[in-house]
Amino acid sequence: MGVFKVLEIKEGVFENNDRQADLLRKELKQRGLFLLNLMSSPGSGKTTTLVNTLNRLKEEMKIGVMEADIDSDVDAHTIAKQGCKVIQLHTGGMCHLDAEMTRQGLDGLESGELDLAILENVGNLVCPAEFDTGAVKNAMILSVPEGDDKPLKYPLMFSICDVLLINKIDVLEHFDFDLDAVRERATKLNPNLKVIPISARTGEGIDEWVRWLCQEVKQWQVEA
Amino acid sequence: MGVFKVLEIKEGVFENNDRQADLLRKELKQRGLFLLNLMSSPGSGKTTTLVNTLNRLKEEMKIGVMEADIDSDVDAHTIAKQGCKVIQLHTGGMCHLDAEMTRQGLDGLESGELDLAILENVGNLVCPAEFDTGAVKNAMILSVPEGDDKPLKYPLMFSICDVLLINKIDVLEHFDFDLDAVRERATKLNPNLKVIPISARTGEGIDEWVRWLCQEVKQWQVEA
Numbered sequence: 001m002g003v004f005k006v007l008e009i010k011e012g013v014f015e016n017n018d019r020q021a022d023l024l025r026k027e028l029k030q031r032g033l034f035l036l037n038l039m040s041s042p043g044s045g046k047t048t049t050l051v052n053t054l055n056r057l058k059e060e061m062k063i064g065v066m067e068a069d070i071d072s073d074v075d076a077h078t079i080a081k082q083g084c085k086v087i088q089l090h091t092g093g094m095c096h097l098d099a100e101m102t103r104q105g106l107d108g109l110e111s112g113e114l115d116l117a118i119l120e121n122v123g124n125l126v127c128p129a130e131f132d133t134g135a136v137k138n139a140m141i142l143s144v145p146e147g148d149d150k151p152l153k154y155p156l157m158f159s160i161c162d163v164l165l166i167n168k169i170d171v172l173e174h175f176d177f178d179l180d181a182v183r184e185r186a187t188k189l190n191p192n193l194k195v196i197p198i199s200a201r202t203g204e205g206i207d208e209w210v211r212w213l214c215q216e217v218k219q220w221q222v223e224a
Numbered sequence: 225m226g227v228f229k230v231l232e233i234k235e236g237v238f239e240n241n242d243r244q245a246d247l248l249r250k251e252l253k254q255r256g257l258f259l260l261n262l263m264s265s266p267g268s269g270k271t272t273t274l275v276n277t278l279n280r281l282k283e284e285m286k287i288g289v290m291e292a293d294i295d296s297d298v299d300a301h302t303i304a305k306q307g308c309k310v311i312q313l314h315t316g317g318m319c320h321l322d323a324e325m326t327r328q329g330l331d332g333l334e335s336g337e338l339d340l341a342i343l344e345n346v347g348n349l350v351c352p353a354e355f356d357t358g359a360v361k362n363a364m365i366l367s368v369p370e371g372d373d374k375p376l377k378y379p380l381m382f383s384i385c386d387v388l389l390i391n392k393i394d395v396l397e398h399f400d401f402d403l404d405a406v407r408e409r410a411t412k413l414n415p416n417l418k419v420i421p422i423s424a425r426t427g428e429g430i431d432e433w434v435r436w437l438c439q440e441v442k443q444w445q446v447e448a
Binding site for chain 1: 299374395399
């Protein structure tokens with residue numbers, strides 16, 4: 001427990017990333033492996049949300065986590081403590097992961113037996129939105145202290161996600177943050193977006209999020 | 225008041241950005257114009273800090289602001305309300321500004337008469353750190369809700385900055401954030417880094433920050 005591999009991933013060599021992403025998704029479907037791509041700004045609570053998610057789901061399905069970071073192994077240490085399979089991916093300064101880089105991570109994770117692989121992408125609201133990783137679903141976290149104007153400023157990220165977790169709602173009263181305004185701005189960009197307010201710290205809303213994720217994984221495996 | 229130009233900036237064509245940045249800095253020196261590059265994650269309080277800074281300094285010197293964003297004019301509206309010269313730069317999806325893009329912004333701002341130009345860079349802790357904009361000094365904001373592990377995870381950004389503002393210290397009690405740990409981690413990467421805890425909302429620490437900035441501007445102009 002608490003042991004993990006560190007993989008220095010190499011930049012993708014394929015010109016057509018969308019094609020590589022579709023190929024990876026097709027392969028994942030055949031294997032019945034669900035890949036979730038989790039994105040957000042630095043410090044919005046991706047890792048704490050993951051810890052909470054793993055604790056609810058780890059008895060129910062086999063889960064592996066890929067922690068992508070420019071540097072450091074802080075998050076992989078945190079995840080490994082939960083007794084989950086985890087690999088730390090170092091991007092070598094790169095600000096995003098593409099499908100080929102994600103494939104390197106899945107290989108390093110030895111994902112053969114898994115039901116669910118989660119990629120914690122580099123903390124960044126800009127670049128990761130531009131590269132399809134091959135994930136089955138994209139999730140993003142926006143935290144209350146970041147402000148309710150973010151859908152206006154980073155529209156692509158909100159457009160390409162399937163689910164938006166609004167985190168740190170336990171500190172809502174200390175910030176000028178209009179939950180309804182975010183919901184309206186985000187769903188205007190992306191009418192199919194599922195919005196779930198959560199607090200990764202107190203656990204509020206995690207049930208709904210885990211239910212959503214569980215259902216998506218099962219559906220993916222039934223169709224496999 | 226409240227009127228500003230929106231400029232769609234073009235990607236830089238020069239291969240050697242460092243050389244372009246040095247050229248721009250040399251030119252700024254001759255003109256006695258101080259350029260500050262302000263960077264941070266999305267939502268750490270760049271614009272609110274700027275509003276506070278402008279209100280303290282606008283009687284003392286001529287200031288212009290360049291608001292760089294992927295999309296939207298939210299921040300330029302906020303700055304224009306302070307009665308300051310401002311231009312909104314749209315990066316067309318680009319995650320950073322290089323020296324040539326900054327030069328386009330300065331031209332658009334009509335910066336001829338200014339003492340101080342401030343570039344509010346794209347909200348991103350990764351890419352902007354890799355491109356010298358030609359600024360005289362680099363400042364970054366880390367806000368309390370983002371967490372005290374950020375120097376470990378985004379070391380380059382902390383390494384290239386001259387001053388680190390630790391914002392939102394008014395909500396310190398609601399978060400697990402160790403101010404001393406951040407200071408230690410950041411100055412280990414960058415021993416010359418000036419660290420100033422602030423609250424852009426309550427105004428705490430802004431005096432020290434404005435004093436630092438004022439002194440840097442004056443020194444730059446004396447040497448010009």
